[in-house]
Amino acid sequence: MRLVTINGLSVKHGNHQALANVGLTVDKGEIVTIVGPNGSGKSTLLRCIIGAMTPDSGTILKAAGMRIGYVPQKLAIDATMPLTAARFLSLPKRRDAAHINEALQQVGADGLQDRPMAGLSGGQFQRVLLARALMDKPDLLILDEPTTGLDQPGSADLYTQIEHVRRDTGAAILMVSHELHVVMSASDRVVCLNGHVCCHGTPEIVASAPEYRALFGTGTHGALALYRHEHDHHHHHDHDDAHDCGHDHGSH
Numbered sequence: 029m030r031l032v033t034i035n036g037l038s039v040k041h042g043n044h045q046a047l048a049n050v051g052l053t054v055d056k057g058e059i060v061t062i063v064g065p066n067g068s069g070k071s072t073l074l075r076c077i078i079g080a081m082t083p084d085s086g087t088i089l090k091a092a093g094m095r096i097g098y099v100p101q102k103l104a105i106d107a108t109m110p111l112t113a114a115r116f117l118s119l120p121k122r123r124d125a126a127h128i129n130e131a132l133q134q135v136g137a138d139g140l141q142d143r144p145m146a147g148l149s150g151g152q153f154q155r156v157l158l159a160r161a162l163m164d165k166p167d168l169l170i171l172d173e174p175t176t177g178l179d180q181p182g183s184a185d186l187y188t189q190i191e192h193v194r195r196d197t198g199a200a201i202l203m204v205s206h207e208l209h210v211v212m213s214a215s216d217r218v219v220c221l222n223g224h225v226c227c228h229g230t231p232e233i234v235a236s237a238p239e240y241r242a243l244f245g246t247g248t249h250g251a252l253a254l255y256r257h258e259h260d261h262h263h264h265h266d267h268d269d270a271h272d273c274g275h276d277h278g279s280h
């Protein structure tokens with residue numbers, strides 16, 4: 029079932045064309061990741077989908093009655109404010125304790141309800157944000173760089189948690205990430221954005237697309253991890269990285 033259909037989306041910030049003629053679809057239960065350099069319009073696209081920004085042209089069709097959960101890129105909380113995780117999850121809508129505990133449990137953050145938000149570690153904080161986005165049982169979860177500020181094991185844990193959310197709730201996931209090496213394997217589809225959609229498809233297709241390589245080079249972890257995997261899979265012997273990249277170019 030199709031949850032979101034975007035066609036011809038264009039957005040200008042002043043004179044700057046942030047998005048030009050962008051198309052995108054998201055189906056029930058799939059994980060779609062948007063990659064792209066800084067300033068390529070990723071957040072702008074997500075903000076249009078949640079309705080926080082109005083595009084200059086184009087259409088965004090959403091399935092009737094669809095619920096969206098959103099995790100913003102950054103959320104600053106005043107460290108002097110004595111706000112517990114439970115209270116935070118009760119804003120702006122009042123929630124009962126059972127519902128709060130269930131949401132925390134769903135993201136592997138049980139037991140944090142009485143902890144002050146300002147005292148949480150980066151990983152705990154992101155999990156509480158994720159829990160909040162899950163409170164209304166969304167059909168689509170939108171995450172804008174959910175692992176910002178986390179170290180590598182922390183990010184890997186969070187991505188695993190996100191996959192569990194998909195498995196347990198059936199929610200589709202649309203996220204922005206810079207961690208190519210992780211998202212390339214965890215996603216069903218990848219959309220490479222640079223003001224327009226440069227290329228899209230399965231992670232393997234995107235990683236081997238010349239447009240993607242032009243933006244990210246062939247030396248990224250994501251690309252290399254994939255090529256090694258592909259290469260080993262087909263031929264069962266090792267080559268150096270540079271050779272693998274050159275060899276596989278255009279073969280998908």
Ligand SMILES: Nc1ncnc2c1ncn2[C@@H]1O[C@H](COP(=O)(O)OP(=O)(O)OP(=O)(O)O)[C@@H](O)[C@H]1O
Binds near residue numbers: 042046064065072
């Ligand atoms: N409110 C705004 N006013 C003016 N320009 C904006 C505004 N929001 C975004 N922009 C510009 O539009 C472009 C796209 O921004 P956007 O935040 O969508 O990019 P991004 O891909 O999410 O970047 P990053 O990876 O750095 O988070 C950038 O050049 C940015 O400076």
